Structure formats: C-alpha cells, structure tokens
Amino acid sequence: MSYVQVRNLSKSFDNNQIFNNINFDIHKGEFISLLGPSGCGKSTLLRSIAGLHNVDSGNVYVDGEDITYKDVQKRNIGMVFQSYALFPNLNVFDNIAFGLKLKKLSKEVIRKKVLQIIELVDLTGKENYYIDALSGGQKQRVALARALVVEPNILLLDEPLSALDAKIRKKLRTMIRQIQQELNLTTIFVTHDQEEAMIMSDRIFLMDKGNIVQQGSPIDIYTNPVNKFAATFIGNYNILKKKFSLKYFNLNCQTAIRPEAITLAISNTDVIDYDYCLNGRISNVQLLGNIIRYNVKLDDFSLNVDELNDINRMRFFKQDAVKLYFKTKDIQPLKDTINEF
C-alpha cells in the first residue's frame, strides 16, 4: 500500500483553478519531484498537502490516515521553504530546537537531537550563530535540519535550492538526497529545474497548468515525453510539426527527437544501423563544454544535434553538407491532450 495517497485534489483561488483532480501515490522512502514551470500549481499543491491551504475537494492520506482536514501542527510534516523561513531572533541551535521545545521534550534530549542533526547537515560549530550571519547555503541547511529534527512523516521541499548559486546548489542537492536515503524519508520536492529533478528523484510528476501531464522515473520521462509540453520542458527536444513527421517519418502526429539520438555523418558508409536518413547542412556550431551542438538546416526545417565533445570524433563545421541518421525508436510521437500517460 502506498504511504502517501492524493485523491481527486482540487484547489482554486477566486474562480481561478490552481490544480484540478490531482491523483498520485508515493511509496514509503520515495523521493518525488513536482516539476513544472512557474505558476503551474506545484507549490500550491505542496502547501495543500502540508495543510497550509484548504483544498476545495479531494483527500490526502498518509500511512492510511486521512489528514485532509487535520490541523497543520498535528500533521507531523516537515517543510523547507524557498525563503528559508528561519527565525531571525533565534540562533542556529534554537531555530533547530524550536519544534522539539514545542513538543516539551527534556533539555537533555533536545540538546542531543539538535547536535546530532547539526552534525548530519555539516553545521557543527555554527550552533551559536544568528541567522543573518550565515550564508545562503548554511541557512538552507539550518532549515533542512529544523525540518528533519522533529522526525516528520513526510518532508516537503519547496524550491529549497532556487535562491542559491550553482556551486552550492549542486553540493546541497547531493546532501539532501543522501540524507533522505539515509533516513528513508518520504520526500516531495518542488522544482522548476529539470536537471535537479532528474538527479534527485525516484519519480518525477511533471505539471502544467494545474495538471500532472506525465509521471514516471527520470529516464522514462526524459526518453518518452507524452506531449509537446513534456518534450520542450524536459531536455532540448526537436519538435517536428505534424506535416514534417508525416512527410519524413510517416507518422501522422507531432514528433519529438532527442538531439543526442541523431547521428551525423558525411556519408552513409560511416553509419550502419539506422531507419531514416535525411540530408542537411550545418548552419551553426555551439560548444557547450562536454557537448557540441550542431544546428542543421534541412529543406523544410532545422534540427539540433548534440555530439560528445570527443577529440577522436569527427568534427563538422559551418556549411558542411551532412547526413542525419535516425532510428525509429528515437522518434517519439506526441499526444496533443493532457492527462494521458
């Protein structure tokens, strides 16, 4: 049985539907990402699960218990906010101890638990620092520690890394995932960053306009986008209009092709395994670190092709005439409707 069950959850503000008829299940210890663009309803959905917003209809079950109308303070849900929401009047120790003090635990127990969690998030020595004296990454670790120390049933993370610089973000996402796995903590993570969602999650729920358009493992979501939104939001898919898909691949719908799934060569003697071959000319070359992105102009449209920046591979230059090779399995037909998985 699933640990968290969300059933037919709907929420609107002043006739504006934020999310509609949301259903999903999460297993104990799973790390789930709600991924989507700004305004798609992912944060409101998270806050509704936390009880910070009342829902219009539907239910949320945790470990078989219906918590839809349970008081926020009795849900035992930990949450990390994008703004950190740390208490500036308290130092690191007291911020983390806040929830434990409300539980009226003894001073000894509180001290032991707080110091343990401070060590876990690598903040030893910062116990007496006030919040304003910490960096963004340290603040977010305090927020994480504060949410974890009360041993919540579920951990909710509302874009906790979006205010941090790239280096700290990479370090923290690894730390969060490690801690989550160590504690076997059921976690729901809200983000608009597909890379973050891919790296951290067991499963991704892709949201658009208040609906979950696709759910699955990161690899599943990445390789099999169900519609144009999913294909454009995840990765840098080439989207082919219906008329071109029909003309070149005999598919009567829009199609998506991953840039790295196309093989470039000068002649077909270089490629042995392919289903379709088209002719084109390199119109632009971009070096993206470990990837070289070629923009190839065909008769009717352009395609991006990504190749590994490997010194032993053949390089192409602007205006080179090339052949593009495709395999049928890499040409992904797209559904036009949402809520179809």
Next chain:
Amino acid sequence: MLKNVNHYYHKTIIYTVLMLMALPILATLVYSFSTKWGATILPDGFTFKWYIDLFGDFRFWSAFLRSAIVSVGALALGLVLLIPIILLACHSAPILLKYLNYIILIPFAIPPVVSSVGLLQIYSDSALNISGTAYILIGTYFTIIIPFIYRSITNSLSAVNVHDLVDAARLLGSSTFKAFILVVLPNIKKGILTAVFISLSVLLGEFVFANILVGTQYETLQVYLYSKRVASGHFTSALVITYFAFIFLFTVIASYIGTKNELRSSKKSV
C-alpha cells in the same frame, strides 16, 4: 584635493545648521541656570535655584506623573489594539492594509482644536461622563499615536516574511497565536520600541488636547508649564530643559536598542 574641499564645505553647512537648531536650546539651558540675564551678552551669575524650585514643587511631580499615566495608558491601549490588527491584516487580509493606510491619516487631517471641540460635545451629553477625566485624554491620545504605531510596525513587518515564518512555526507544532508571540513579535521588536519612544515623546509634549479637554482638572506637564508661564522665565526654562532631557533620554535609549539589535544580528552570539 577637490574631494577635501567638498568635504569641508559639506561639514561647514551641516554644523552651521546644527548650531542654528541647537542655539535656542542652548540659550534656554543657560537661561535656566542664570540668576539674571538681561541686557548683557552673558548672564550675571549661575544658580541651581530654578531647578531646586522645580523639583521641590509637588505640582510638577504630580503633573509629570499624570502625563506619564495618560501617555503610558494611551500607548498600552494603542499597542494592545493595533498590533494584533496589523499582524492579522498583514498575515490574513493584506487588502485591509490599503484602508488602514488612509485611516491613519485622519489624526493628521483633523486639527486638534476641531476634534477636541467635537469630543467635548459628544462626551458632555453622553451617559459615559468622562469629560475632564484622564479617560478622555487616554482615548484621544490613543488616536494621536495611531499613525506612529502603525507606521513603525508596518515598516518593521516589511522586513519580515510573516507568512512563511508563521507557516514554518505552525508546521513545527505551534498554534497561529503562539507563532505570532514566539516568532513574529520578537522580530518586530525594533518597530515596537520605535513606536513606544516616538509616541511617548509626542504625548509628553502634547498641550492642545490636554488644555481643552481636561485643563487644570487633570493637570498634565504641558498644562503645568503653561500655568507657570507668568511665574518666571528662568523657572519655565528649567522646566523646558527638564522635559527636553527626558525626551533626549528616550531617544538615546531607542537608538541604543536599535544599534544593539543590528550589532547582534551581524555577529554571532556568545
């Protein structure tokens, strides 16, 4: 070089303006210590007589105490009523802040003479006979300090993410009320203190309402000062300087607390 010239030029202007502003206070201070100061540049002599007379006058201490009672009473009423309203509006109904912004202008818009006459008319015929008592003054003073309390606290709140702080506290097991007490109030302490000191400074110096609404029936510090205007210029100067000293003390305390808070937040605690 040009930078130094500009620097001196700016300093000269600032110190000249400060001197001009301080001159009347300095003159009053010297006058309050002088035995006689008539046609000469400097006084004939110096004395503590006026201060001894002032501090020895029971009426002065009574008036001071009355001023303190009505000021603190009005302030307590203001804080108790306004802080919850502002916090709730800020947290649950931000649209109300728009209306509150207009409402707080009313005490400034209506001249004290007009509103005091209105108040006298209302309460002289009312079943609630509070004309001439401290109660009417406390009520009136409450309205005067609304803008100061409101502005200080909303300014302080603008630096705090009330919503997230309260939500975070609730998720950790606190009730909304407890979250306000434990998390929000300590973080707007500076705003509350600012409101307290500004309000007390204004109320201790208030004369028009006190004179018209209660007069000598409940003699406050400013009404006492007014009644002593014909006694001796030296005596009233001593009174004014004493009043200034209190206000100055309040300002120093407020400034010290503000600086202490800022220092604490920028350093680690020990």
